[in-house]
Amino acid sequence: MTLSLLRRDIAIAFRSGGGWFYAVFFFAVFTALAAIAFGPALSALATAAPAAIWLAAALAVQFAAADLFESDVQDGSLRVLAAERVSLFPYWLAKAVLLALTAAAPLIATAPLFLTMLGVPFTDGISVSAIMLTGAPALICIAVLTSALSTGLRAGGLLATILAAPFAAPVLVFGVSAARALLEAGVLISPELLILGALSLFMMAATPVFAIAALRVSLE
Amino acid sequence: MMDYGPHTPFVLTAYAVSIAAIAGLILWRIAAYRKAAAAEKSRQP
Amino acid sequence: MWSRFSNPAKFEAMALAIGPFLFGAFALCAVFGLYTGLFNSPADYQQGDSVRIMYVHVPAAWMALASYTFIALMSLVAFVWRHSLADIAARSAALPGAVFTALALFTGAVWGKPTWGAWWVWDARLTSMLILLFIYFGYMAVWQAVPETARAARFARILALIGFINIPIIKFSVDWWNSLHQPASILRADGPTIDPSMLTPLFAMIIAYTALFGWLVLVGMRTMLSLQRVEARAARSPSRPAEVAAAVSEEGA
Numbered sequence: 001m002t003l004s005l006l007r008r009d010i011a012i013a014f015r016s017g018g019g020w021f022y023a024v025f026f027f028a029v030f031t032a033l034a035a036i037a038f039g040p041a042l043s044a045l046a047t048a049a050p051a052a053i054w055l056a057a058a059l060a061v062q063f064a065a066a067d068l069f070e071s072d073v074q075d076g077s078l079r080v081l082a083a084e085r086v087s088l089f090p091y092w093l094a095k096a097v098l099l100a101l102t103a104a105a106p107l108i109a110t111a112p113l114f115l116t117m118l119g120v121p122f123t124d125g126i127s128v129s130a131i132m133l134t135g136a137p138a139l140i141c142i143a144v145l146t147s148a149l150s151t152g153l154r155a156g157g158l159l160a161t162i163l164a165a166p167f168a169a170p171v172l173v174f175g176v177s178a179a180r181a182l183l184e185a186g187v188l189i190s191p192e193l194l195i196l197g198a199l200s201l202f203m204m205a206a207t208p209v210f211a212i213a214a215l216r217v218s219l220e
Numbered sequence: 221m222m223d224y225g226p227h228t229p230f231v232l233t234a235y236a237v238s239i240a241a242i243a244g245l246i247l248w249r250i251a252a253y254r255k256a257a258a259a260e261k262s263r264q265p
Numbered sequence: 266m267w268s269r270f271s272n273p274a275k276f277e278a279m280a281l282a283i284g285p286f287l288f289g290a291f292a293l294c295a296v297f298g299l300y301t302g303l304f305n306s307p308a309d310y311q312q313g314d315s316v317r318i319m320y321v322h323v324p325a326a327w328m329a330l331a332s333y334t335f336i337a338l339m340s341l342v343a344f345v346w347r348h349s350l351a352d353i354a355a356r357s358a359a360l361p362g363a364v365f366t367a368l369a370l371f372t373g374a375v376w377g378k379p380t381w382g383a384w385w386v387w388d389a390r391l392t393s394m395l396i397l398l399f400i401y402f403g404y405m406a407v408w409q410a411v412p413e414t415a416r417a418a419r420f421a422r423i424l425a426l427i428g429f430i431n432i433p434i435i436k437f438s439v440d441w442w443n444s445l446h447q448p449a450s451i452l453r454a455d456g457p458t459i460d461p462s463m464l465t466p467l468f469a470m471i472i473a474y475t476a477l478f479g480w481l482v483l484v485g486m487r488t489m490l491s492l493q494r495v496e497a498r499a500a501r502s503p504s505r506p507a508e509v510a511a512a513v514s515e516e517g518a
Binding site: 145149150159163167169173206210213214217 | 397399402403406407423426427428430
Binding site: 225226228231235250257259 | 299
């Protein structure tokens with residue numbers, strides 16, 4: 001079921017004229033704004049770079065997930081799927097993979113470019129991308145969960161981001177620490193990176209059941 | 221009276237804000253309850 | 266035992282009986298604790314008189330965690346047993362819990378400045394308490410954002426349960442990470458390390474805050490039940506539904 005759902009969603013995503021591209025645009029815009037805000041001194045910029053890039057990524061994934069379930073709720077296909085007595089886990093998986101492919105993957109691919117804008121050397125930028133890749137599952141799972149919790153509500157996207165903040169905060173803390181450990185001490189496999197990976201695994205294990213419960217609630 | 225040396229303003233601020241916040245909570249809850257009880261008593265639907 | 270109190274009438278009887286007792290316990294312990302803390306206890310040999318802030322900071326922090334645990338527990342009860350009053354109990358505990366968390370953060374900052382030189386540091390304990398405050402905000406927001414109360418309850422339960430992971434993190438953060446914040450000195454395997462002359466006002470204030478929480482939750486629940494009855498009555502007769510709906514949605518606080 002996962003694959004067919006995924007194929008359908010990807011086709012929709014590409015057909016609607018590249019709406020999925022907005023995540024990368026947001027990523028670029030936020031990074032540029034951060035660079036402008038932190039000022040021209042490249043050294044100050046490089047110190048702030050890990051924080052800026054992680055914030056940009058977390059927010060971009062959150063916003064990209066805003067209407068993850070909208071179309072399925074509105075046209076009733078979620079109701080049909082939920083009515084069948086099967087687990088909704090493949091549905092969750094399809095949505096998570098969709099978010100990963102359309103939002104997270106482009107972000108991670110373009111991160112080295114934006115990091116150079118923030119004064120980070122290119123090779124270091126690639127390593128930071130790898131660090132972000134380790135934390136990406138956590139951000140994706142949190143975004144899917146909060147999107148499910150705020151489906152069908154007015155200003156759902158904003159509410160979802162507010163709800164996501166407490167859970168994304170540890171990911172940010174360790175993600176930025178891991179990036180700093182790399183940029184300042186040259187250590188890629190730091191304890192912070194391992195904790196980041198653990199967070200991702202934990203989110204992948206713990207969030208689906210709550211997201212699915214939230215989806216079922218939104219149908220009532 | 222209360223002289224805690226250089227720490228006096230800090231101690232007093234902490235206690236004052238705590239008392240104010242707790243008093244606020246109590247009064248707010250009582251007011252809300254009174255309002256609801258009045259709405260229930262008034263025979264208007 | 267739980268099912269006995271799922272009957273709102275039985276609950277109201279219980280609340281009316283226990284409420285004044287809780288408030289009395291709060292008032293007595295608070296007066297005693299405040300007096301002892303401010304006038305009848307020693308200054309710390311290291312921190313000086315700023316240690317007196319402990320008597321309002323620790324109870325607030327304790328209640329911040331205890332309130333959320335209560336909300337999560339009630340959400341679980343509502344989730345599993347569909348106990349109708351459990352949702353109301355959880356919702357009633359949200360504002361007190363948030364206020365206690367904010368108080369803990371504020372008094373902690375006021376304590377930190379003269380004692381350790383900093384209003385705030387981004388260490389594990391303080392950061393996770395701030396996150397707890399955000400979780401309270403999100404929890405209250407869900408009740409407000411979903412207009413149908415029954416549906417809001419179902420969302421709120423899920424959010425409360427997810428957020429519970431933060432509680433053990435806060436409790437153990439000072440042990441897991443080197444931190445500016447004081448490590449555990451009461452709930453320790455070896456027993457408390459605080460002097461008895463300080464433990465007395467501290468325990469008095471902790472009991473006071475806990476009793477206050479109980480009283481606040483009971484009053485809040487009775488308020489919401491009252492509004493529910495008003496709303497039910499309005500549903501039976503179609504005039505003036507807007508006022509009632511406004512009153513009901515206002516009573517999240």
